[in-house]
Amino acid sequence: MTITEKILASASGKKSTVPNEILNVKIHNVMTMDLLGPSAFKNFRKLGAKKVWNPDRIIMVFDHMVPPPDVRSAELHKASRAAVKEYGIKHFYDVGRQGLCHQIMPEKGYVLPGTVVVGTDAHSTTYGAFGAFATGIGVTDAAAVFATGELWLKVPESLKFDITGELPNMVMSKDVILYLMGKMKLQGRCDYKAMEFSGLAVENMTVSSRMTMCNMVADMGAKNGIIEPDEKTIEYLKARANEPFKIIRSDPDAKYEEVFHEDVSDLEPQVACPHSMDNVKPVTEVEGIAVDQVVLGSCTNGRLEDLEIATRILKNKKINPNVRMLVFPASQEVFTEAIKKGFIETLLKADALICPPSCGPCAGRAMGPLGDSEVAISTTNRNFKGRMGSPNSKIYLSSPSTAAASAITGKITDPRQVR
Amino acid sequence: MNENVFRGRIWKCLDNVLVYSILPQKYLFKEMSASLDELKQHVMEDIDPHFAKEALQGKYKMIVAGKNFGGGGKSLEHPVLAIKGLGINVVVADSFSRYFFRNAINNGLPVIACKGITKLADTGDELEVNLRTGEIKNLTRKESTKTSPLPDFIINLISSGGYIEYIRKKLEKEV
Numbered sequence: 001m002t003i004t005e006k007i008l009a010s011a012s013g014k015k016s017t018v019p020n021e022i023l024n025v026k027i028h029n030v031m032t033m034d035l036l037g038p039s040a041f042k043n044f045r046k047l048g049a050k051k052v053w054n055p056d057r058i059i060m061v062f063d064h065m066v067p068p069p070d071v072r073s074a075e076l077h078k079a080s081r082a083a084v085k086e087y088g089i090k091h092f093y094d095v096g097r098q099g100l101c102h103q104i105m106p107e108k109g110y111v112l113p114g115t116v117v118v119g120t121d122a123h124s125t126t127y128g129a130f131g132a133f134a135t136g137i138g139v140t141d142a143a144a145v146f147a148t149g150e151l152w153l154k155v156p157e158s159l160k161f162d163i164t165g166e167l168p169n170m171v172m173s174k175d176v177i178l179y180l181m182g183k184m185k186l187q188g189r190c191d192y193k194a195m196e197f198s199g200l201a202v203e204n205m206t207v208s209s210r211m212t213m214c215n216m217v218a219d220m221g222a223k224n225g226i227i228e229p230d231e232k233t234i235e236y237l238k239a240r241a242n243e244p245f246k247i248i249r250s251d252p253d254a255k256y257e258e259v260f261h262e263d264v265s266d267l268e269p270q271v272a273c274p275h276s277m278d279n280v281k282p283v284t285e286v287e288g289i290a291v292d293q294v295v296l297g298s299c300t301n302g303r304l305e306d307l308e309i310a311t312r313i314l315k316n317k318k319i320n321p322n323v324r325m326l327v328f329p330a331s332q333e334v335f336t337e338a339i340k341k342g343f344i345e346t347l348l349k350a351d352a353l354i355c356p357p358s359c360g361p362c363a364g365r366a367m368g369p370l371g372d373s374e375v376a377i378s379t380t381n382r383n384f385k386g387r388m389g390s391p392n393s394k395i396y397l398s399s400p401s402t403a404a405a406s407a408i409t410g411k412i413t414d415p416r417q418v419r
Numbered sequence: 420m421n422e423n424v425f426r427g428r429i430w431k432c433l434d435n436v437l438v439y440s441i442l443p444q445k446y447l448f449k450e451m452s453a454s455l456d457e458l459k460q461h462v463m464e465d466i467d468p469h470f471a472k473e474a475l476q477g478k479y480k481m482i483v484a485g486k487n488f489g490g491g492g493k494s495l496e497h498p499v500l501a502i503k504g505l506g507i508n509v510v511v512a513d514s515f516s517r518y519f520f521r522n523a524i525n526n527g528l529p530v531i532a533c534k535g536i537t538k539l540a541d542t543g544d545e546l547e548v549n550l551r552t553g554e555i556k557n558l559t560r561k562e563s564t565k566t567s568p569l570p571d572f573i574i575n576l577i578s579s580g581g582y583i584e585y586i587r588k589k590l591e592k593e594v
Contacts, residue, residue, distance in 0.1 A: 047590060
């Protein structure tokens with residue numbers, strides 16, 4: 001069996017399973033956030049249950065609207081706080097303690113290898129980077145999990161991506177996943193599938209880089225992305241996990257629907273062009289396109305290593321006067337570390353605007369939207385028409401290094417050319 | 420006829436009818452509870468401005484679609500509820516997006532995948548769909564085809580009226 005099949009079998013108390021089997025799976029932890037938490041609890045109330053299955057396994061994180069930009073958002077926060085109080089939910093990350101939900105979940109130790117973790121956000125697939133089975137669910141599913149701690153799931157077929165070679169200088173895991181997105185397309189080959197990443201390039205990636213990979217499988221239509229845990233995973237979790245966990249790996253004779261081989265030794269920085277994430281081109285084909293806004297952040301690329309590479313590129317430089325650069329550290333912890341390491345000061349000196357850890361303009365719900373006909377280069381994960389503001393704006397998606405290099409010139413720039 | 424067999428006239432659309440086509444984006448972010456009556460009047464309006472009105476009048480009872488019906492990577496349940504609100508009792512498609520498929524079942528709207536269905540039926544044809552056997556008959560053309568049936572668990576979920584009702588009944592039994 002594959003790692004995905006083994007985790008799902010184990011979580012449903014079975015010895016084995018096969019793709020397409022429907023299982024009733026025990027959920028280890030469930031995440032909900034400010035935007036959909038209130039709807040999830042509204043559905044929960046319809047069940048007639050007086051209490052939740054386990055208040056310590058429901059995690060509420062504020063990130064989509066922090067701080068609330070309008071009264072409606074403030075009301076959603078208010079409704080979320082009321083639900084937290086009513087059901088005795090202990091793990092609550094309110095304004096001031098918040099971060100992107102997909103950062104908070106692993107950072108605070110709620111994602112453990114070998115477990116099943118779900119969340120009311122499509123990018124909950126991020127947690128697969130720790131060898132967990134993780135996927136996004138709707139608010140009806142969430143209500144069912146709140147009540148029972150279980151969820152019906154269909155076992156997906158697994159696709160294996162064996163990624164070899166060493167990533168060139170300035171090329172990041174974001175470029176790998178954008179490249180795969182361009183190749184596999186948004187909806188199609190990866191629909192419903194488990195995408196398992198392995199190979200030397202993945203082994204060499206930091207835990208943060210692996211999170212970027214698993215984050216964007218959601219946008220390829222996949223059910224989950226997953227990477228076998230290793231020493232790096234264990235090292236990351238050592239100070240964070242507050243429960244013991246079991247390492248699960250794929251069997252040597254595991255069956256995959258297909259195995260893809262990619263060598264990334266010569267991979268160029270990649271850019272997803274408007275208005276679809278699979279409209280991917282090497283940066284050399286889009287160099288020179290003028291941008292108005294650079295966004296560094298999101299659950300895809302707002303972690304310490306992302307801020308670090310941007311800092312390296314922007315050190316002793318100034319952001320182009322025609323451009324504003326918004327930086328969203330992924331969590332209060334990432335923000336604090338970035339201050340300690342001097343990244344924030346360097347970014348401030350370069351004229352970047354440091355914003356509170358939150359989704360920012362990524363989901364179009366809070367600060368920093370684009371005006372009519374404006375262009376952004378962004379390290380976020382979606383570039384559908386109008387996602388970041390005006391329907392007549394354009395979003396190019398890239399790695400943090402390409403975004404930072406573009407901030408200096410005011411045009412889409414190959415980070416390998418920065419001196 | 421039993422509760423797993425549905426019969427009715429179809430309205431057909433082709434591949435990649437995403438959530439944004441089922442409901443234009445401006446309606447997707449509306450508060451669901453307050454506006455379901457309004458939402459359903461806009462289903463598919465960019466593809467066929469008469470569809471919602473005619474479905475509400477009972478002209479269509481089923482939707483037949485191509486690949487990736489309800490795609491677009493949104494976990495929002497508005498499109499499913501709006502379609503159900505029109506009185507549509509089954510959606511048959513070449514394939515469904517994961518979220519649409521799941522949200523439809525969770526809200527008690529029968530959905531079944533059948534490869535090549537758009538070639539076997541046209542708008543206005545009368546179809547008979549058996550969820551338990553996977554048999555799909557085009558009564559107008561007097562033809563039939565077979566697809567994978569829905570598993571019993573899914574049929575139980577749908578006939579309970581969706582996941583919420585299913586769990587509610589389960590919890591009641593436990594008390």
